Amino acid sequence: MSKTYYSDEHEWIAVDGDKATIGITSYAQEQLGDVVFVELPEVGKALSKGDEAAVVESVKAASEVYAAVSGEVTEVNGAVEEEPGKVNEDPEKEGWFFKLKLSDTSELDELMDEAAYKKFIEGLD
Amino acid sequence: MTDTKEDLARTPLHALHVELGGRMVPFAGYDMPVQYPDGIMTEHLHCRSAAGLFDVSHMGQVRVTGKDVRRAVETLLPADLVNSEEGRMHYSFLLNDKGGILDDLMATPFADHVFMVLNAACKQSDIAHLKTGLPVGCEVVEEGDKALLALQGPEAAAVLSELAPEVATMSFMTMRDLDIAGVPCRISRSGYTGEDGYEISLPGDQAEAFARKLLADDRVKPIGLGARDSLRLEAGLCLYGHDIDETTTPIEAALTWAIAKSRRAEGGFPGDSIILKQIAEKTPRRRVGLIGEGRAPVREGAELVNEAGEVVGTVTSGSYGPSAEAPVAMGYLPRALSEPGTEIKAVVRGRERPMKVAKMPFVERRYYRG
Numbered sequence: 001m002s003k004t005y006y007s008d009e010h011e012w013i014a015v016d017g018d019k020a021t022i023g024i025t026s027y028a029q030e031q032l033g034d035v036v037f038v039e040l041p042e043v044g045k046a047l048s049k050g051d052e053a054a055v056v057e058s059v060k061a062a063s064e065v066y067a068a069v070s071g072e073v074t075e076v077n078g079a080v081e082e083e084p085g086k087v088n089e090d091p092e093k094e095g096w097f098f099k100l101k102l103s104d105t106s107e108l109d110e111l112m113d114e115a116a117y118k119k120f121i122e123g124l125d
Numbered sequence: 126m127t128d129t130k131e132d133l134a135r136t137p138l139h140a141l142h143v144e145l146g147g148r149m150v151p152f153a154g155y156d157m158p159v160q161y162p163d164g165i166m167t168e169h170l171h172c173r174s175a176a177g178l179f180d181v182s183h184m185g186q187v188r189v190t191g192k193d194v195r196r197a198v199e200t201l202l203p204a205d206l207v208n209s210e211e212g213r214m215h216y217s218f219l220l221n222d223k224g225g226i227l228d229d230l231m232a233t234p235f236a237d238h239v240f241m242v243l244n245a246a247c248k249q250s251d252i253a254h255l256k257t258g259l260p261v262g263c264e265v266v267e268e269g270d271k272a273l274l275a276l277q278g279p280e281a282a283a284v285l286s287e288l289a290p291e292v293a294t295m296s297f298m299t300m301r302d303l304d305i306a307g308v309p310c311r312i313s314r315s316g317y318t319g320e321d322g323y324e325i326s327l328p329g330d331q332a333e334a335f336a337r338k339l340l341a342d343d344r345v346k347p348i349g350l351g352a353r354d355s356l357r358l359e360a361g362l363c364l365y366g367h368d369i370d371e372t373t374t375p376i377e378a379a380l381t382w383a384i385a386k387s388r389r390a391e392g393g394f395p396g397d398s399i400i401l402k403q404i405a406e407k408t409p410r411r412r413v414g415l416i417g418e419g420r421a422p423v424r425e426g427a428e429l430v431n432e433a434g435e436v437v438g439t440v441t442s443g444s445y446g447p448s449a450e451a452p453v454a455m456g457y458l459p460r461a462l463s464e465p466g467t468e469i470k471a472v473v474r475g476r477e478r479p480m481k482v483a484k485m486p487f488v489e490r491r492y493y494r495g
Contacts, residue, residue, distance in 0.1 A: 033351070034166035036445040037420040039474070055474065057422050059165045059445055060351050084420065 005108055006117035007068035012092055018105060020069060023096040024056065024087065027121045033058040035087040040076040040098055047071060047100065049107055054097050056087065069107045071100030130156065136182035137272045137329035138336055145347050153245035155183040158349040165351035169447040172318060172356055173488070176278035177348035178339050185248030186271050186326055187241040189255065191263030198232065198239045201258045203375070203394045205385035206234045214298040214315055216383050218375055219254055224396025224403070225371040226378070227254060229363065231315070233300045240300070240311070242273070242324075244365045272332030277322035277356075279491060280344040285323055288338070292323065297492040308335055318353070319360025319490045359446045359453060361414055361485025367425055368412060368441040368455050376403035377457070379412045410438070411463045414485035415471070417452035417478055420445060423471040429456055430470045430477065437462060440471060449487040458482065 002016040010028035014021045029035065037057040047053050047067040054065040076098045080086050087095040102108075112120060133156040142149065147158030158180070160168060171177060189198055195206040204215035211234060219227040228247040233240045243251045248267070255265045276285055286293040289305040292312060300313035308331050316322040327335060339345050354364070363369045369378045374396070376384075381404060388394060392401060417423055422445040429438035443454025454471070462469060465484045470477040 033160060034164050036166075037422060039421065057445070059169075059355055059422075059447065060159070062422070062424065 004114060005068075005111035006114065006120075007111055008120065009066055009068065010121075011065060011068050013068055013108070013111065015102070015105075015108060018071075018102045019074070020071065020100045020102055021096050022053075022065075022068070022098055022100065024065060024091055025117070025121075026091050029088050029091040029095070032056060032063060033060060035084045038080045038084050038087060038097065040081060041073045043073050043076060045073045046103075047073065049104075056084075065097065067100075068111060069100065069102055070104050071102040073098050074101050075099040134183070136180055137332040138180045138182060138274075141333050141336060142180065142347075147347070147349060150350070152350055153183055155245065157183060158347070160349040160351045161347050163346065165349070165355065166447050168346065168348045168352035169355050171346045172278045172320060172348055172352060173448050174279065175344045175346070176276055176280040176284050176322075176342075177318075177352070178336060178345050179275040179277065179348050179353055180272075180336075181275050181324070182272040182329070182332070183245040184273055185241070185243035185245065185251065186268040186273060187243060187248075187252060187255070188238050188266050188268060189241065189259070189263060190238045190266075191259070194237070194239055194263060195234050197260050197263050199388070200260070200393065201255065201395065202230075202232065203384045203388045203397075203400070204232055205387045206232065206239060208387065209234050211235050212300045214300055214313055215385075218380075218383070219251055220375075220395040220400075221371055222395050224374040224376075224399040226365070226369045226373055226375060227251070227371060229365050229369060231313075233313070246366060268326075270329050271326050272329045274325045274327070274332065274336060274339075275316050275318075275322060276325065276339060276345070277316045277318040277320045277348075279321060281320070281322040282493065284339065284342050284344055287342075294495065295323075295493075296495040297321075306335070306338060314493060317360070317362055318356035319362070319486050319488060320356075321491050321493045354442075355444050355447060358442055358444055358455070359449055359487045360490060361455070361487065363412075363455070364442055373412075373457075374400055374403060374408070376400060377408045377410055377412065407460060409460060410457045411460050412441070412455060413458050413463045414483045414487060415440070415443070415454040415456060415469070415480045416449070416483040416487065417454070417471065417480045419478075420452065421473060421478060422452050423454045423473055423478060423480065427454075427456075428472045429458060429480075430472060431462065437469075446487055451487075452478075452480075453483075453487045454480070455485075 446453035
């Protein structure tokens with residue numbers, strides 16, 4: 001069974017054992033506006049928590065996506081490179097960015113669950 | 126911008142922007158809509174296919190009066206106002222003594238005054254510059270009670286001529302005073318999107334009702350600052366403070382066409398000796414258009430490097446062009462590298478991305494020439 005965590009940088013991290021799938025939240029894509037380009041990390045790259053992992057660009061601005069957890073990149077979503085609009089249309093499923101093999105699952109304890117994240121974004125408006 | 130919400134000025138359309146779901150941001154001291162719920166991409170494409178309504182009331186609207194006012198204004202800018210028809214608009218600049226651009230503006234001579242539209246961020250310094258620089262007896266008055274709307278796009282003429290049939294045959298770059306639906310308007314066939322369209326100056330207290338009348342037409346959608354910027358970039362038009370500023374001359378900026386023929390012969394404007402010399406000898410660097418491959422936007426500040434990897438220029442504005450369907454940008458390059466077709470690389474986050482010098486505009490302009 002997978003469980004989804006959220007970071008205060010508006011990433012979601014769906015975790016199954018030591019495998020994680022990472023993308024940006026619906027709230028984040030709404031704030032960014034129309035996504036026109038996504039730059040993803042290379043497969044095999046080791047990311048430490050806080051490293052710049054990806055870049056998402058809207059018409060207006062570029063935003064970095066930081067690794068909310070440490071691990072090695074095992075797969076990237078080529079479909080969002082081809083069709084960046086997927087990030088707006090389906091950010092928390094089809095619009096995922098990359099997968100990691102987690103190196104320290106205890107880092108997950110510092111992230112929010114869905115209820116806490118909901119509360120967090122309500123506080124931002 | 127460090128303005129807090131409370132410090133920000135509001136245009137007469139502020140309440141309407143909020144009602145329409147505009148995402149409000151600080152811009153040149155004003156609280157302005159960057160986009161509406163449809164988003165920048167949809168707004169941009171709508172303006173190119175139908176009509177977009179823009180609130181540009183933050184811009185300065187200035188009336189200069191006085192004895193021989195056209196000649197007086199010519200001492201500060203390089204347009205030919207003296208020989209101009211009334212209501213003929215001139216894209217021009219306020220210049221410093223080095224020929225650097227203090228602001229770009231629209232100047233339109235009328236019987237007893239010259240009307241100017243100035244950039245929002247520059248308007249106070251422009252007015253001070255005009256007051257100091259113009260001969261004694263000239264008066265400079267900001268029409269602070271006026272709003273300014275822009276209606277832009279291929280359907281703009283059809284929409285507006287339903288309210289005022291006279292506007293259909295106005296030529297590009299002309300301005301006239303006209304009552305539209307009972308509102309005293311100063312209307313011009315102009316804009317900053319590359320599309321056919323109008324700018325309408327009108328009393329601020331009647332602006333909201335007027336805007337609602339235009340928005341009631343299905344062909345018209347409100348457009349925010351985000352799409353305004355991507356539209357003007359695709360049209361190859363300069364943004365003050367980015368593509369041009371006090372350190373660039375009109376000649377370096379490839380705006381030589383805006384130095385009137387008669388003024389090239391006579392001079393008589395600030396920086397004239399430098400500008401006339403640059404026209405004769407050409408400048409070492411020049412503003413160019415750049416078009417990239419793929420989708421990655423190349424933005425302001427990106428370095429431009431040659432084959433040998435040496436930095437030879439900088440991007441001054443850039444984005445993904447929704448109509449061009451490619452990364453589009455403007456920047457400065459050495460003259461030897463400024464010919465269309467020249468290959469260059471832009472450095473984006475440490476990675477070199479191939480670009481080509483391209484003719485501007487990046488999309489076809491559709492001005493109404495009559």
